Amino acid sequence: MGEPASPAPPSSVTAAADALLAEARDGTDALLARWAERLQAEIGGRHGEALAYALGTPGKRVRAALVLAAFRSAGGAGPAIAGVAAAVETVHTYSLVHDDLPCMDDDDLRRGRPTTHRRYDVPTATRVGFLLVPVAARVLATAAAELGLPPDVLGRMAEELFQAGGIEGMVGGQWLDLEAERQTLTLPQLIQVHRGKTGALIRASCTLGGIAARAPEERVAALTAFGEDVGLAFQIADDVLDCTGTSEELGKTAGRDAQLAKSTYVGLLGVEGARQEAERLARRAVEHLDAAGVPSTALGVLAGYIVSRNS
Ligand code: GRG
Numbered sequence: 001m002g003e004p005a006s007p008a009p010p011s012s013v014t015a016a017a018d019a020l021l022a023e024a025r026d027g028t029d030a031l032l033a034r035w036a037e038r039l040q041a042e043i044g045g046r047h048g049e050a051l052a053y054a055l056g057t058p059g060k061r062v063r064a065a066l067v068l069a070a071f072r073s074a075g076g077a078g079p080a081i082a083g084v085a086a087a088v089e090t091v092h093t094y095s096l097v098h099d100d101l102p103c104m105d106d107d108d109l110r111r112g113r114p115t116t117h118r119r120y121d122v123p124t125a126t127r128v129g130f131l132l133v134p135v136a137a138r139v140l141a142t143a144a145a146e147l148g149l150p151p152d153v154l155g156r157m158a159e160e161l162f163q164a165g166g167i168e169g170m171v172g173g174q175w176l177d178l179e180a181e182r183q184t185l186t187l188p189q190l191i192q193v194h195r196g197k198t199g200a201l202i203r204a205s206c207t208l209g210g211i212a213a214r215a216p217e218e219r220v221a222a223l224t225a226f227g228e229d230v231g232l233a234f235q236i237a238d239d240v241l242d243c244t245g246t247s248e249e250l251g252k253t254a255g256r257d258a259q260l261a262k263s264t265y266v267g268l269l270g271v272e273g274a275r276q277e278a279e280r281l282a283r284r285a286v287e288h289l290d291a292a293g294v295p296s297t298a299l300g301v302l303a304g305y306i307v308s309r310n311s
Contacts, residue, residue: 009304017305020298024065025058027082028089032056035086035139043131050120051128054097055090055135057111062234062306063088063205069298070209070223073289083143084157084212087136088205091165094132095174095201097125104178105256112251136161147212157211160204169200177262185263191232193263198238199231206230206299222292226299229285234306236278239264240271241310249311278307 036052043051064085071081100107100115101122108118117125140161144154163169173196180193206227210220239257243266247254257264265274282303289296 009308013301013304014308016298016301020069020302021061021065021305024068024082024085025061027068027079028061028064028085029058031082031086031139032089035090035135039131039135046120046124047127047131050116050124051131051135053119054093054116054125054128054132057093057113059089059092059111060309060311061085061089062302063092063202065302066202066205066227066230066299067209067212069302070206070227071213072209073295073299074210074213074215074219074223076209076213076215078147080143080146081209081212083139083146084208085205087140087143087161088201088208090132090136090139091161091170092201094129094136095165095170097129097132099174101125101129104174105260107253107256109247109252133165136165144212149212149214153211153214157208160207160211164200164204169196169204170198171196173197173200180263182261183263184267187268190263190265190268194232194235194265195228198235199228202231202234203227218292219294222288222294225288226285226294226303229281229288230303230306233278233281233285233303236265236274236281237307237309239266240274240278242266244271245310251311275307282307 032055036055039055040048040052042048064082067085067088068081071084096110097116099105100110101117107115109115113119115125116128137158140158141154144157149157165171173193176193177197180189185193203224204227206223207220210223215223241250242254242257242264245254265277269277285303286296286300289299
């Protein structure tokens with residue numbers, strides 16, 4: 001039995017986070033299930049089936065919850081924001097499918113199920129990952145139409161999402177991470193990897209919520225700063241969980257960082273030092289919102305969840 005990622009937050013905070021995540025999960029999962037059905041019919045055969053498998057595999061939907069909470073804190077309302085959340089989760093799902101491939105982290109288990117390449121095969125999973133990128137663009141465009149957003153706002157959202165998913169964000173961070181296997185990174189180098197690999201998409205989730213709500217620029221900037229800090233905190237908590245959690249709790253193979261000889265926050269700061277740094281970043285994230293007068297209750301609850309979660 002592993003130890004928790006951090007001391008338990010008050011039960012009222014845990015309950016509020018659970019409620020937000022459940023709401024985001026319900027909206028996002030329903031939408032992704034409809035897209036999966038449609039895409040399976042469009043693509044057909046084994047690839048259509050594998051794409052529906054990857055898209056339908058249940059995640060925690062943290063990024064979706066951040067989109068939703070950021071949208072509301074910026075004054076947005078209504079259910080159509082679930083489409084923006086689903087677009088972010090689609091990019092995230094693509095990254096997990098590719099991350100698990102033998103040429104990257106080479107993992108058999110994801111979200112409690114066999115990884116896409118284990119359930120199907122490597123070429124199929126590779127193609128599914130690539131297919132999911134334009135799917136994310138379609139999901140985003142549909143969401144923007146349902147939100148009644150004009151083309152320039154859709155353009156800005158697309159730029160935000162795909163820049164975060166690209167060489168300046170997720171792909172760039174993963175690239176550095178792969179190159180760094182079996183090397184000891186310095187703290188600044190590790191921060192660069194984590195901010196790109198994991199942080200960029202989490203930051204974009206918060207920014208997109210603000211843009212979709214058509215919030216003033218200073219509020220969008222505060223949401224971005226919040227996302228930047230919780231994005232890094234998320235990956236630090238992930239490093240802690242990788243060495244303190246069990247595969248059953250995590251739904252993925254625990255201890256993978258050590259097996260792959262990866263540099264992690266735990267390696268540099270120890271479990272307790274890494275926890276404290278994640279908590280410091282979560283507190284600082286909320287301060288960005290408070291300084292800009294952005295309502296911070298729901299996002300603060302999610303920041304607390306991100307650093308105290310056990311899966
Ligand atoms: C070809 C260099 C290159 C890159 C391709 C594969 C890839 C792009 C990027 C990998 C990014 C990645 C998987 C980062 C890890 C992020 C992370 C901590 C994932 C776990 O997120 P959770 O816990 O998962 O939110 P669930 O399953 O709940 O959605």
